[in-house]
Structures are given as C-alpha cells and as structure tokens.
Amino acid sequence: MVAAQVSINNLSLVIHNKQILSDISFSVLPGQFIGLIGPNGAGKSSLLRCLYRYQTPQAGNIQIDEKEISQFSRQTYAKKVAAVLQEIPSQFNLAVFDVVAMGLTPHKRLFSSVSLRDRQAIQEALKKVGLAHKYQQPYESLSGGEKQRVMIARAIVQRPSLLLMDEPTSHLDVKYQIEIMALAKSLGITVIASFHDLNLASALCDSIIVLNEGSLVANGAPKNVVTTNMLLEVFGVKAEVILQTSPHGASVPYIRYQYQLTVMDLNDQASRGRECE
Numbered sequence: 484m485v486a487a488q489v490s491i492n493n494l495s496l497v498i499h500n501k502q503i504l505s506d507i508s509f510s511v512l513p514g515q516f517i518g519l520i521g522p523n524g525a526g527k528s529s530l531l532r533c534l535y536r537y538q539t540p541q542a543g544n545i546q547i548d549e550k551e552i553s554q555f556s557r558q559t560y561a562k563k564v565a566a567v568l569q570e571i572p573s574q575f576n577l578a579v580f581d582v583v584a585m586g587l588t589p590h591k592r593l594f595s596s597v598s599l600r601d602r603q604a605i606q607e608a609l610k611k612v613g614l615a616h617k618y619q620q621p622y623e624s625l626s627g628g629e630k631q632r633v634m635i636a637r638a639i640v641q642r643p644s645l646l647l648m649d650e651p652t653s654h655l656d657v658k659y660q661i662e663i664m665a666l667a668k669s670l671g672i673t674v675i676a677s678f679h680d681l682n683l684a685s686a687l688c689d690s691i692i693v694l695n696e697g698s699l700v701a702n703g704a705p706k707n708v709v710t711t712n713m714l715l716e717v718f719g720v721k722a723e724v725i726l727q728t729s730p731h732g733a734s735v736p737y738i739r740y741q742y743q744l745t746v747m748d749l750n751d752q753a754s755r756g757r758e759c760e
C-alpha cells in the first residue's frame with residue numbers, strides 16, 4: 484500500500500461562533516504513525532473531522548500528497564483516506580461480511596458484484612481482526628469491541644494511503660488494543676489516531692501532537708512530548724514519567740499516575756465531611 488504525506492497549514496475551525504481549532508500546523512511523513520492526545524474537548528475529533536472532510540475549516544488548509552483535500556473527487560478521496568470513527572455508525576440489517584465489503588465501494592464500478600478476489604480480501608481482513616467466524620452474524624448484534632474491529636477490517640479492505648482513527652481502542656479489551664494497533668502499524672500506511680491511553684500512544688507513535696483548548700501545544704517524539712510537566716500543565720495530573728527502552732532500542736516514556744494522592748484526597752474529604760455532621 485502507498486503511504487500519504489499530509490500537511491496541515493494554519494488550520495482554524497469555528498462552529499457556532501466558538502473557536503474549536505486555532506491555527507494548527509504540522510506535517511506528517513509517508514508511513515508515520517501520529518498520535519493526537521489532549522484532554523476532553525481539546526479538539527482531537529474536530530481535527531480528524533476536518534481531515535476526512537466532514538467539517539470545513541474557516542482558515543488554513545490540509546494537503547495530502549501536496550494537493551489540497553477539497554480538490555479530490557469524492558471517489559478518489561474515499562480510495563485514499565479511511566476513517567474509523569468514535570461513533571460507530573449503525574448498519575441496519577447488514578451482516579458483518581457486507582459491512583466490510585463496503586470498504587471496497589470506492590474501488591468498484593456502480594452495481595458491480597463482489598468477486599472471488601474481493602471475498603478473499605474480506606475474509607482475510609476479518610481474520611486479521613479475529614472475526615472470520617462471525618462473517619454471517621448481523622452487525623447490530625455484535626459487541627462494541629467487535630463492531631470496532633469490523634470497522635477496522637473495513638478500513639483494511641479499502642487499502643487507503645491514510646488511515647484516520649478516533650480513539651480506536653475505546654471499546655477494545657487489552658489483547659485487541661495491542662493486536663489492532665500492531666495491525667494498523669503493520670499496514671505501512673500513514674496513520675493519524677487520537678488516544679486517551681497515553682502509555683499506548685507513547686509505545687506506538689512515531690510522533691505525538693498535543694492539543695489543548697483547540698491549540699497545538701506540543702509536537703514531537705513521545706519521549707520529548709510526554710513529560711511530567713506536560714501532564715501537569717495540559718491534563719492537570721501529577722505523574723512520574725519513566726523512560727523505558729523498546730525492543731527496537733527506542734526510548735519510550737511510561738507514565739505512572741499518582742492514584743494514591745487522589746484516594747488520599749478523597750478520604751480526606753470524606754473525613755472532613757464526617758466532622759461536619
């Protein structure tokens with residue numbers, strides 16, 4: 484698969500007079516795995532929505548392979564960019580197989596049937612996400628995590644050059660968090676994904692972008708971005724960050740949150756409450 488080069492230039496988004504994104508700029512090299520992190524409401528999903536053309540920014544632009552994204556036809560864009568969203572869309576009455584087959588739509592002529600090769604690609608993608616045995620099951624009857632894995636299989640058969648993922652692991656158990664993200668990485672395409680699990684983001688991403696209140700506040704290798712200071716300033720949490728060495732020799736930050744402090748604070752509050760009774 485070919486990997487896309489992405490550049491985001493001075494992007495600003497306003498919705499109902501509210502500034503959602505302010506002057507965001509960064510570049511992504513072909514094949515890079517980029518993590519978007521930031522507190523609730525920081526603008527991660529909004530940025531991803533601009534990237535998959537669901538929302539149109541008021542200022543700035545996004546280029547893929549040096550072409551402004553509004554210049555691509557709908558079909559060409561659908562071939563280039565796949566999105567796995569936070570809100571899992573409802574697929575009325577469709578079996579798992581049919582939902583994954585929708586990933587082939589941009590590559591096919593109108594009303595053309597599913598070929599043997601297509602079937603193999605769909606089964607292969609379902610196998611990769613551990614759902615080959617469920618291909619006939621109604622999509623709606625799947626669990627949240629299974630639905631998310633079907634969406635990832637759909638993105639795989641789409642053969643995009645850019646994969647956008649909005650909290651792709653939110654419904655996944657720990658095994659599939661690791662397996663699915665390893666799978667996304669193994670595709671060799673450019674990936675931009677939002678994360679709440681900062682340790683997972685640190686372990687996976689080549690580069691991490693930190694958003695806060697719609698602004699880009701940090702961008703760089705995980706070890707340079709995921710620091711005690713950033714966690715305190717952006718997320719308001721006290722934590723210790725240890726640098727570990729990955730199997731590939733890279734230095735990867737690992738966060739140890741200070742949960743005890745919170746529990747002590749809570750106990751403190753509770754005892755103060757009892758004193759007042």
Ligand SMILES: Nc1ncnc2c1ncn2[C@@H]1O[C@H](COP(=O)(O)OP(=O)(O)OP(=O)(O)O)[C@@H](O)[C@H]1O
Nearest residue numbers: 498499501503521522523524525526527528529530
């Ligand atoms: N259509 C909209 N109308 C009004 N406000 C919006 C709209 N879309 C997003 N927002 C606001 O923009 C801000 C950024 O939202 P966004 O969903 O991008 O944040 P996020 O970083 O993905 O948050 P989370 O981690 O909670 O998913 C929020 O304050 C949200 O309420």
